[in-house]
Amino acid sequence: LSLANIQELDDADVLAGYRSLFSLPPNTIYLDGNSLGAMPIGVTSRIKNTLEKEWSQDLILSWNTNNWIDLPLNVGEKIAPLIGASSGQVICTDTTSVNLFKLLATAMKLKPDRHEILSQIDNFPTDLYMAQGLAGMFPDNRLSVHTCTEDEISNTLSTDTLVLMLTHTNFRTGKIHDMKALTRLAHEKGALVIWDLSHSTGAMPIHLDACGVDMAVGCGYKYLNGGPGAPAFLYLTRSLQNKVSQPLSGWMGHEKPFDFNPLYDPGKGMRQYLCGTPSVLAMAGLDAALDIFATVDLQQIQSKSQQLGDLFISLVSQAHLDLNLISPTDGRLRGSQVSFTHPEGYSIMQALIAKGVIGDFREPDIMRFGFAPLYIRYADVEAAVTTMKNVIEEKAYFAPQYQMKNQVT
Amino acid sequence: LSLANIQELDDADVLAGYRSLFSLPPNTIYLDGNSLGAMPIGVTSRIKNTLEKEWSQDLILSWNTNNWIDLPLNVGEKIAPLIGASSGQVICTDTTSVNLFKLLATAMKLKPDRHEILSQIDNFPTDLYMAQGLAGMFPDNRLSVHTCTEDEISNTLSTDTLVLMLTHTNFRTGKIHDMKALTRLAHEKGALVIWDLSHSTGAMPIHLDACGVDMAVGCGYKYLNGGPGAPAFLYLTRSLQNKVSQPLSGWMGHEKPFDFNPLYDPGKGMRQYLCGTPSVLAMAGLDAALDIFATVDLQQIQSKSQQLGDLFISLVSQAHLDLNLISPTDGRLRGSQVSFTHPEGYSIMQALIAKGVIGDFREPDIMRFGFAPLYIRYADVEAAVTTMKNVIEEKAYFAPQYQMKNQVT
Numbered sequence: 030l031s032l033a034n035i036q037e038l039d040d041a042d043v044l045a046g047y048r049s050l051f052s053l054p055p056n057t058i059y060l061d062g063n064s065l066g067a068m069p070i071g072v073t074s075r076i077k078n079t080l081e082k083e084w085s086q087d088l089i090l091s092w093n094t095n096n097w098i099d100l101p102l103n104v105g106e107k108i109a110p111l112i113g114a115s116s117g118q119v120i121c122t123d124t125t126s127v128n129l130f131k132l133l134a135t136a137m138k139l140k141p142d143r144h145e146i147l148s149q150i151d152n153f154p155t156d157l158y159m160a161q162g163l164a165g166m167f168p169d170n171r172l173s174v175h176t177c178t179e180d181e182i183s184n185t186l187s188t189d190t191l192v193l194m195l196t197h198t199n200f201r202t203g204k205i206h207d208m209k210a211l212t213r214l215a216h217e218k219g220a221l222v223i224w225d226l227s228h229s230t231g232a233m234p235i236h237l238d239a240c241g242v243d244m245a246v247g248c249g250y251k252y253l254n255g256g257p258g259a260p261a262f263l264y265l266t267r268s269l270q271n272k273v274s275q276p277l278s279g280w281m282g283h284e285k286p287f288d289f290n291p292l293y294d295p296g297k298g299m300r301q302y303l304c305g306t307p308s309v310l311a312m313a314g315l316d317a318a319l320d321i322f323a324t325v326d327l328q329q330i331q332s333k334s335q336q337l338g339d340l341f342i343s344l345v346s347q348a349h350l351d352l353n354l355i356s357p358t359d360g361r362l363r364g365s366q367v368s369f370t371h372p373e374g375y376s377i378m379q380a381l382i383a384k385g386v387i388g389d390f391r392e393p394d395i396m397r398f399g400f401a402p403l404y405i406r407y408a409d410v411e412a413a414v415t416t417m418k419n420v421i422e423e424k425a426y427f428a429p430q431y432q433m434k435n436q437v438t
Numbered sequence: 439l440s441l442a443n444i445q446e447l448d449d450a451d452v453l454a455g456y457r458s459l460f461s462l463p464p465n466t467i468y469l470d471g472n473s474l475g476a477m478p479i480g481v482t483s484r485i486k487n488t489l490e491k492e493w494s495q496d497l498i499l500s501w502n503t504n505n506w507i508d509l510p511l512n513v514g515e516k517i518a519p520l521i522g523a524s525s526g527q528v529i530c531t532d533t534t535s536v537n538l539f540k541l542l543a544t545a546m547k548l549k550p551d552r553h554e555i556l557s558q559i560d561n562f563p564t565d566l567y568m569a570q571g572l573a574g575m576f577p578d579n580r581l582s583v584h585t586c587t588e589d590e591i592s593n594t595l596s597t598d599t600l601v602l603m604l605t606h607t608n609f610r611t612g613k614i615h616d617m618k619a620l621t622r623l624a625h626e627k628g629a630l631v632i633w634d635l636s637h638s639t640g641a642m643p644i645h646l647d648a649c650g651v652d653m654a655v656g657c658g659y660k661y662l663n664g665g666p667g668a669p670a671f672l673y674l675t676r677s678l679q680n681k682v683s684q685p686l687s688g689w690m691g692h693e694k695p696f697d698f699n700p701l702y703d704p705g706k707g708m709r710q711y712l713c714g715t716p717s718v719l720a721m722a723g724l725d726a727a728l729d730i731f732a733t734v735d736l737q738q739i740q741s742k743s744q745q746l747g748d749l750f751i752s753l754v755s756q757a758h759l760d761l762n763l764i765s766p767t768d769g770r771l772r773g774s775q776v777s778f779t780h781p782e783g784y785s786i787m788q789a790l791i792a793k794g795v796i797g798d799f800r801e802p803d804i805m806r807f808g809f810a811p812l813y814i815r816y817a818d819v820e821a822a823v824t825t826m827k828n829v830i831e832e833k834a835y836f837a838p839q840y841q842m843k844n845q846v847t
Contacts (some may be wrong), residue, residue, distance in 0.1 A: 068494040125712025126688030129533035158702040162687035257718035278571035279535030280564035293567040305533025309666035421649035
């Protein structure tokens with residue numbers, strides 16, 4: 030591929046116009062939108078209005094007049110089409126971790142005679158931690174957390190499996206699970222499924238309803254660009270909604286929160302998955318960020334993401350950089366990220382960042398590069414590989430400042 | 439009291455200068471800072487910087503370079519002196535409801551042979567709901583929630599009481615509990631105590647360490663003015679910190695979150711009370727709001743709050759408005775709010791709001807008026823009573839638009 034060809038790819042990109050909706054720093058190629066999405070320009074005016082009009086001037090009345098009270102449901106409805114959910118099954122609230130806890134506890138109530146949460150050993154750790162936290166509340170044998178490799182899932186599912194809890198796109202490798210097949214497999218054993226969509230939502234079409242998924246959670250601050258620590262979301266299939274309860278039963282989930290009754294009475298539908306008072310500021314930011322998705326075709330996002338990743342893999346291969354690809358080469362099996370390992374991965378990434386190419390590092394030796402198709406250009410991919418080639422060939426990463434581990438993300 | 443006297447009170451007010459630090463709407467007397475604090479002007483520039491510099495330009499690197507990662511601990515340290523806590527015992531995270539759940543579950547681990555959460559029947563309902571949610575996770579008899587009146591607490595505490603869970607300032611009446619006496623009473627029975635400080639923090643001095651309190655939670659968006667749904671805080675006394683675990687064990691509470699190990703290892707000290715990724719935007723707002731308290735004397739806040747409330751009660755009494763006071767007349771027993779009941783309380787409050795005097799209504803017949811001493815003037819109190827006198831004497835509240843219940847706050 031020549032630079033001219035790459036320019037042609039950008040010229041032909043049907044999503045190219047979306048880049049102007051984001052505020053991006055100069056002289057930077059941001060390949061970490063899979064960890065923290067870039068800021069949509071529309072967020073600033075929305076937050077300004079939330080602060081200076083809604084909070085400052087309308088004050089407490091905003092819960093009604095500016096409809097703060099329905100933000101969790103309304104933002105949930107905006108997320109629903111992105112994950113293949115029809116109306117009334119998604120709510121935006123709390124964090125992915127807290128929402129997982131609610132759903133795992135819900136599963137326990139639905140299937141009280143089952144005792145095992147099954148997950149993948151390389152699931153995103155907070156999912157495992159939340160399951161461990163829940164299991165730790167009970168005496169031995171009531172609930173255990175079992176982890177296995179991806180290949181072992183099928184044989185490890187049993188009639189004692191309460192729930193199969195998986196992350197759709199692997200945070201290290203970017204490999205995508207077959208949601209339909211694994212959901213069916215779990216259901217054949219009588220188990221429920223919970224999908225963590227954090228590394229998928231906004232990067233590809235997802236089909237929760239069509240795959241018969243029971244429950245799902247996901248993150249607002251990666252490809253949805255809702256801002257650092259943006260509220261998460263929670264999906265519960267309609268057919269279960271009248272059968273469930275969840276233990277984080279805060280007042281916002283009450284059927285009549287403003288009656289202030291001493292006894293909890295769960296709200297109808299998704300509302301009972303609310304807990305305490307949500308941050309209006311944080312949710313307004315996500316709400317504004319989601320406006321971008323109103324006009325976008327998720328299939329086009331996925332196609333571009335595959336092409337960006339394919340180009341990256343191809344250029345790295347041509348450059349002979351001695352990096353070990355751990356992501357699927359087949360773009361259809363890969364989320365919007367590409368990961369390589371290298372013994373000096375940490376230092377290489379620090380050197381790249383210093384030169385304006387921002388990816389991230391995951392222990393022990395993984396360099397991750399995310400390609401958010403709404404704001405990454407083919408030319409960015411080419412420039413990133415050129416920079417990496419320079420860093421590696423010149424061994425720039427051996428500079429002391431790049432060798433000292435201090436990063437937390 | 440004449441208008442001239444009231445002007446003298448404002449002229450002599452040592453806190454008068456703080457009002458200019460808030461953005462308040464014109465022609466409005468805001469007496470609901472006990473529900474949602476007014477916006478400190480400093481919040482806007484801080485949020486603007488968080489959006490336009492930290493998120494937009496520094497992106498993922500902000501977790502290090504702008505120290506997002508330590509915000510929960512740093513904001514906790516700012517709250518600590520407001521609640522009488524020495525360093526290392528407070529963290530800012532999640533919601534009051536979620537934090538209560540963490541602490542109640544912690545208490546279960548600390549005292550596994552005790553089975554009862556004791557609380558007050560008119561505690562803020564979310565506290566009761568969270569306790570009910572926790573109890574509902576276990577088979578009968580493992581954990582129950584018992585409620586009694588304030589007078590019955592002493593006789594209801596037993597050797598089976600796991601934890602006495604109380605709200606320091608009653609959300610309906612504004613009555614303040616004797617924290618020291620009740621904490622001692624609970625400890626004499628071998629029970630733990632959890633204080634909900636939501637309606638106290640920022641309105642009066644609180645002495646958690648000196649009262650020997652085990653655990654506490656509180657709200658960021660009332661007298662702390664952190665913004666709608668601002669993050670909450672959690673206190674755990676130092677002597678218990680090495681003995682505890684909590685079940686909402688998300689990745690941010692891990693000892694080494696960025697090692698991404700599959701097994702949870704709780705962070706040291708308060709960090710293990712973090713769960714998922716917190717909203718940086720929401721916490722930055724609270725952080726900026728707390729700057730106001732760096733120079734303020736909580737004793738002066740409490741004194742002014744008592745005087746504002748005393749003035750309000752006195753003027754209402756002089757006006758012969760046929761309102762029934764349900765708050766303590768003794769200012770030392772009263773938080774920064776005054777509540778009256780009236781059969782037409784809902785409609786009167788709506789009429790007041792339409793005339794620019796904003797308080798709130800609580801079922802079945804309670805009108806609440808909050809007096810946040812940092813931005814409420816004595817003249818505001820006088821004007822509010824004059825408006826209320828007009829509304830009631832003219833029976834303006836019978837207008838159809840004030841009779842139709844539609845408010846949610």
